Amino acid sequence: MLKLVEERGGVGFWSFDIATRRLWGSQGFHRVTGLPLADDLRSLFRRLIHPDDQAGQADLWDLIQLGHAVDREFRIIRPDHTVRWVALKTDVVLGHDARPARTDGVLLDTTAPHEAREITAWMQGRQTGVLRAVTAAIWSAHPAGEIEMAAGWEQLTGQSAAEMAGLGWLDALHPDDRRSALAAWQAARTTGTPYRAEYRIRGADGTYRRFSSRGAAQTEPDGSVREWFGLVLAVPEDARDAVPDAALGPLIRGARAVIGWSIQNLAAASGVSGSSVRRMEEFGESPRPRIRQAVRQTFESAGIRFSAIGADRIAIEIDLRRFPRS
Secondary structure, three states: OHHHHHHHHOEEEEEEEOOOOEEEEOHHHHHHHOOOOOOOOOHHHHHHEOHHHHHHHOOHHHHHHOOOOOEEEEEEEOOOOOEEEEEEEEEEEEOOOOOEEEEEEEEEEOHHHHHHHHHHHHHHHHHHHHHHHHOOEEEEEOOOOOEEEEEOHHHHHOOOHHHHOOOHHHHHEOHHHHHHHHHHHHHHHHHOOOEEEEEEEEOOOOOEEEEEEEEEEEEOOOOOEEEEEEEEEEOOHHHHHHOOHHHHHHHHHHHHHHHOOOHHHHHHHHOOOHHHHHHHHHHOOOOOHHHHHHHHHHHHHOOEEEEEEOOOEEEEEEOOOOOOOO
């Protein structure tokens, strides 16, 4: 049984007689350390410990000789030059005089779990770094929908954790976007489908900017929702350039109607030929980037802006200060 435990578990047993200074090790002990059976086992404490860990384990042999229990983890360099992580654990056996007589110990090869923890920590650190680089906020919520955590939200909006609790986060959204954002959140919670919404957020400086929020339910094996996890991503100012060329026609036609421009008026203001404008409107022909940009900038100067809202929605944003009744 002992042999099976040692071979399968990467374990070695050892014992140190305090009176005789004799150190005995099992076959598993020699297997873990790589030391020959005839070698002096005390070399484990003299020369096998990794140089970077020697300072922290300088008192190890003294503690064992004095009969103190230890529980340490460190690296060793075996005679074959391989580096292994080991855990050294001991228990002290008292003699008839109630003084320490023997130290029994176990040596475990912990390389695999230690490296697994390192890899996990590295991956988590990398993922966290990437998320911080590309997201404005990271949020999680209870199955019932109550926001549990929103890292970065206070820096983004100025709202404290208490202010954003419940549905308080809606207060940081543009009034015109709150209903659709809440409806999307309620629909996702009801159906368990991914949450997706785009809205304008009032920043800590009072300026509204467009953001995209994405979230998904993390489920238990039985399908029940354990928690929600999501991201708030900034929508670049040039995201309006993602408006499909085929959609420019009806957008331009609608924008002209708001301003009261004819095709000739738009052509004259943008420096684009009337025939190009007509082809864009009537046939959805893809204009060259220079022409598309010229038309877009002309409308923006007049108080009209094209915006892509998600993957399947396109809007004409109107400056109501210039067109209060539009």
